[in-house]
Amino acid sequence: xxxxxxxxxxxxxxxxxxxxxxxxxxxxxxxxxxxxxxxxxxxxxxxxxxxxxxxxxxxxxxxxxxxxxxxxxxxxxxxxxxxxxxxxxxxxxxxxxxxxxxxxxxxxx
Amino acid sequence: xxxxxxxxxxxxxxxxxxxxxxxxxxxxxxxxxxxxxxxxxxxxxxxxxxxxxxxxxxxxxxxxxxxxxxxxxxxxxxxxxxxxxxxxxxxxxxxxxxxxxxxxxxxxxxxxxxxxxxxxxxxxxxxxxxxxxxxxxxxxxxxxxxxxxxxxxxxxxxxxxxxxxxxxxxxxxxxxxxxxxxxxxxxxxxxxxxxxxxxxxxxxxxxxxxxxxxxxxxxxxxxxxxxxxxxx
Numbered sequence: 001x002x003x004x005x006x007x008x009x010x011x012x013x014x015x016x017x018x019x020x021x022x023x024x025x026x027x028x029x030x031x032x033x034x035x036x037x038x039x040x041x042x043x044x045x046x047x048x049x050x051x052x053x054x055x056x057x058x059x060x061x062x063x064x065x066x067x068x069x070x071x072x073x074x075x076x077x078x079x080x081x082x083x084x085x086x087x088x089x090x091x092x093x094x095x096x097x098x099x100x101x102x103x104x105x106x107x108x109x
Numbered sequence: 110x111x112x113x114x115x116x117x118x119x120x121x122x123x124x125x126x127x128x129x130x131x132x133x134x135x136x137x138x139x140x141x142x143x144x145x146x147x148x149x150x151x152x153x154x155x156x157x158x159x160x161x162x163x164x165x166x167x168x169x170x171x172x173x174x175x176x177x178x179x180x181x182x183x184x185x186x187x188x189x190x191x192x193x194x195x196x197x198x199x200x201x202x203x204x205x206x207x208x209x210x211x212x213x214x215x216x217x218x219x220x221x222x223x224x225x226x227x228x229x230x231x232x233x234x235x236x237x238x239x240x241x242x243x244x245x246x247x248x249x250x251x252x253x254x255x256x257x258x259x260x261x262x263x264x265x266x267x268x269x270x271x272x273x274x275x276x277x278x279x280x281x282x283x284x285x286x287x288x289x290x291x292x293x294x295x296x297x298x299x300x301x302x303x304x305x306x307x308x309x310x311x312x313x314x315x316x317x318x319x320x321x322x323x324x325x326x327x328x329x330x331x332x333x334x335x336x337x338x339x340x341x
Contacts, residue, residue, distance in 0.1 A: 007122055014115050025110055029134065029176045030167055040165025040178060077137045103134060103176065109112050 006042050009053040013044040013107060022047035023107040024068040028055050028100055032083070035098035047072050055102050056082070068104050077105040114141045122180050125244055129156050130178040134167075152177070161332060182246040184331065185210060187271075188227075189234050189262035190253035191218035194277065197320035198250070199227040205324070212237045214258065234262035248273035248327045250307070254282070260289060267299045273330040275307040275323060 016023045026043040028035070036057035043053040043061065045068035055064055060082045071078055083099030114130060118141070121128040127144045131152060142150050150156060155168040156177065163181040167174060184207045188195045191213035199209045203226035211227045212234050213219040219231045230237040243249060249266035250273075251259040259276060266274045267290070276286065283305040290300055308322030309329070 007119075010115060010122075011119050014112070014119055017112050017115065025115075027165075027176070027178065038164075039167075079134055103132065105110050105132075105137070107110050107112050107115055 006040070006053070009042045009044050012052050013042075016044070016046050017107045017109075022072040024071045024104055025107060026055055026064050026068055026102050026104045029079070029103045030101040032099040035100050037100075043068075045069065045072070056100060060100070060102070064102055064104065071104045071106050075106050075108065077103065079103050110139060114139065117141055117143075118178075118180060122182070125182040125242075125246060127160050127182060127246075128180050129159065130180075131156075132176045132178070133173055134176055135174065158334075161334070182244070183208060184246055184248065185241075186248045186250065186327065187212065187238070187241055187243060187262075187266075189213065189249075189251045189259055190255075190277075191215070191220075191224065191229070192252050192254075193316040194252050194319050194323075195250075196223055197317040198252075198323055199224050201320055201324045203227075205328070210241055212241075212262065213253070234258065234265060238262060238265040243269040243271045245270050245272055247271045248330070249275070250323060250327075251276040252307075254278060256286065256289065260286070260293075263290065263303065264293060264295070267295055267302060273304065273327050274302050275304040275326065277307050277319075278305060280306060 013023050013025055024045045028037055028039050028041045031039055037055055041055055043051055043055045043064055045051045045065050047069065049065055049069060051065050067078060067080055080102045118130065129142045130139060131142060132139045142156060147153050147156050152170055159166060159177045159179045160181045165177055165179045167176050186202050186207050186209050188198060188209060188211045191211050195211055199211065202209045209227040210230060211219060211224055212230045212232065214231060214233045216231045219229045221229065243266055249271050251262050253259050254277060263276060287300050304326060308319060309325045311322050313319045313322040
């Protein structure tokens, strides 16, 4: 299976929104140290927790997905930071020594 | 993000047009800047740089911090002439992640065996290039040494806004070429766009070395800030 590119991901986000699903887009906006995915990488999430794409190569996707479901509910964007100094990040497994900031926003009509 | 912006991002990408989504992370405010709106945008310098580098990123402007989601179309290199230098150029361009389109009406040259990494069009440039659609994110290279094939390609490239035009040949060959293109109606400013002799001067000898010098010149044209025109 081919990996989804960032363009496929935004097309999927549009398709999900058109189908009437609640959708959030998460974007890597800053990285420090070694981060597995480059700035601008996207993860899209729907209201049921389906997701496509990657913001960290697997380390923090679970946490981003659950935050995104809150954002879909509230409509208010969030700026999340994950890093080794952060206990949550350690728990979610960003042990590669990097730190990333992820912006999560709902797709609104 | 407004659904209309998401849709526009997808439409612009499919059409190979650059655009940038500007997000004020503190306020949540967003605007989508289309290619023809960049010059008038307060962040136009930052947007120009980000597009040239093809990288999304955070920028500071005034008191605010903004995230630029950059959509720069992937580069394409259109090569007229399925010759030896083109084979090496196609492999290098493929490594760099660029799509290569090789145009040559001589079907024996333009074969998939010789060009596994390129799209081939066994047609004359004046037939093929309108189909390809040379745009700002396209580099054009003429490599046949044969004016019958190179010149129509160069004419199409000079009428487009592609970011690089190069043509193989010595200074003497190029002087004759400039005379022919001038006679065909191209002015000095248009003709000055042609990089010739083609490639950075690295003393290239073999076809692969010539391809390397061309690829380096194309990369410089892609990434470096354009010099301001002098005189005018």
